[in-house]
Amino acid sequence: MKRYFLILLFCLIVSLCSLSQVGNLRFSGGEFKILQITDTHWIEGERYKSANDSTYNLIREMIHIEHPDLVVLTGDIVVGIPALSGWEKLSGLFSEEKTPFAVAFGNHDGETDVSKTEILEYLRTNPYNLTYDARKGTLPGVGNCTLPVLSSDGTTEKWILYLFDSHNITDDRSFGYYDWIKHDQIDWYRNSSDYFTAHNKRKLPSLAFFHIPLPEYETARWVCREFGERQEGVCAPGLNTGLFSSFIEKRDVIGVFAGHDHNNDYMIDLDGNIALAYGRKTGYPSAYNETLDRGVRIINLYEDEAGFDTYTRDLNGTYFHYKFEQKNKGSNTPRFNGTFIQEFLVAGWNDERWDQEMAMLNEAGITYLIYAPALLTNEKGRATAYYPSPLVKKNAQKDRIERCLRSAQKYGIKVFIGINFNERWWKTDYDSEWLFNQMEAGNKVADELVALYKEKYNRTMYGWYWVWEVDNLNCMTSECQDALAKALNINLDHLTEITPDMPFMMSPFMNYRVGGNAQEYAVMWENVFAQTHFRIGDIFAPQDCIGAGGLTLDNLREWFSKLKQAVNSKPGLKFWGNVETFDQRFWTSAPMARVQKQLEIVNGYVGNIICFAYSHYNSPFVVNKEYHDLYLQYCKTGELPKIPLPKKVINASITKSPTGTEIKWAPQGFAATDGYNIYKDGILIYKLQLRNGKFQTNFSDKDGSVNNVYEISAYNVMGEESEKTKAELK
Incomplete structure (x- = not known):
């Protein structure tokens, strides 16, 4: 107990010291931007002047374009002599641009005419430097430190940034070539994590920066496919000392950013648990045969979200945009992060009723609402738009989409809008040309929705939902799969053109009782994915089909396991699960005990979970309020409580x-x-x-x-x- 108290006291002192230096790191308007620079390989001298000038100008240009709140340099910055001259020029750039910066040292930074300790002492004279030694003289390496990012009003800690020294090469080559992050550093991280959690009474989302990538940068690729450039092998330590497993256990570090491998800038999203990413090599001097254009990585944090947007940038543009969000809000309890809502339920809702529902969804931790569809055509060919549209003769009396977006904006809920749907789809009596025409009609709907709402509800109008549900029985031929891919591309290509920042979601279903086969279904989707233009960050969210009776709890794992393999064939495509919270036999709410089992099974394969549908089958304004109350208790404790049996009739x-x-x-x-x-x-x-x-x-x-x-x-x-x-x- 005494030892634990001393550790907390020490962490408090460290935290207060760091806060005194980084009090200017805070969110502004709910956002905080980090620019990652790596591997500048600066060498003083006339021979390298042209390359150094290019590096200097690139960094300055990136700062001017992106306006970062912080620059993090992840090692191998100045690798030649006289080193302090190079550090003076680079650090002077950040002073000139009035941009805070911090350094995680690389394996070459201490191989010059000054030690890393001397470099840090020099950097500490720069008012824009934030690097320091958290436990000077007692931790292996130099510059291990924490950088809290405060709320917009400066009163609370919102995010924590960890910088580690990943050292150089190991003396004993029987363990490989590169050294590893030491157990003392890992203990320091774990103690710091415990302190920040206790101090804030919750886990704070965090990022880690260091130079040499972890072994998991390679092994994670066996589980989830990387996206971005991978043009060389991972040069990681030969020993795995457990830093990555500590990140997973503590559940606060959700993004790791390294450098070192000059021809890699890829990222891996491990199903919402953690992201592993490389920065883009920034320096023009070449250490070996290098293939990537010089650039940087951008990381955008959000004040009240455990997630970040990231992309790489060079002088030609930006690449590999991706939104990472932490699975299950950092808990071990699988939960819903989104729900569908259908137009018939909200037909008579006024603004007050919408606000009532949004407040309830917010209380349940719902981040996403999928409204579908915006335009519906019935089997007789009569089309109704649920927004003001000249495309149809009949519009709903009230602008339901406007009301949805207006209320969602108040409660910070992001809306996917289902574009269009024709109920003839269920008859399967159409040809491919009919389907393609429906997609073209959907593009016109999307154009109108963007013109009406996107500027007004920019972040709230978050994504698109493809309302057409595909199953495993009606699309097994190659001709059908080709037509499906073409239909998807008609929408995907147009939506990419008009709203490149809005992800696209689809939610197919499956049935094993009439000849369905999980492996065949996975192969079908691999064939479709190979032909479609899904962007990085688009979403494949199959229904679990328990409520509608297509699958059972016994075979649910098999189907989602096979579908995960299919999704991995399309790097950057997100895999979500759509859990059904109803019993289709009677159109009643599913028992909470069954829903818990569905959540637990699906959670093992996906990065996020949505449901069909909280507003229809769990809302206290529609069904028994105990569904909502028990769900809230489940989210809080991880268990459903025991409740009394009802009395017999x-x-x-x-x-x-x-x-x-x-x-x-x-x-x-x-x-x-x-x-x-x-x-x-x-x-x-x-x-x-x-x-x-x-x-x-x-x-x-x-x-x-x-x-x-x-x-x-x-x-x-x-x-x-x-x-x-x-x-x-x-």
């Missing part, structure tokens, strides 16, 4: 009616009751659920007779039921 009776039979019963109070199960001859034939605050205590069976045996039980939101009560003939 009494006075159950059956009478003959002109249309079959009529069953009636009386409840013994409604406490813990969500609805009633109706059994006929021992088989469940119907569930009656509490809706809009009302219970139904009677049921008509048009196919029944007084000779059938009817039983009624009450059930709760966990799916647990009371004793059955037999209905007596009257």
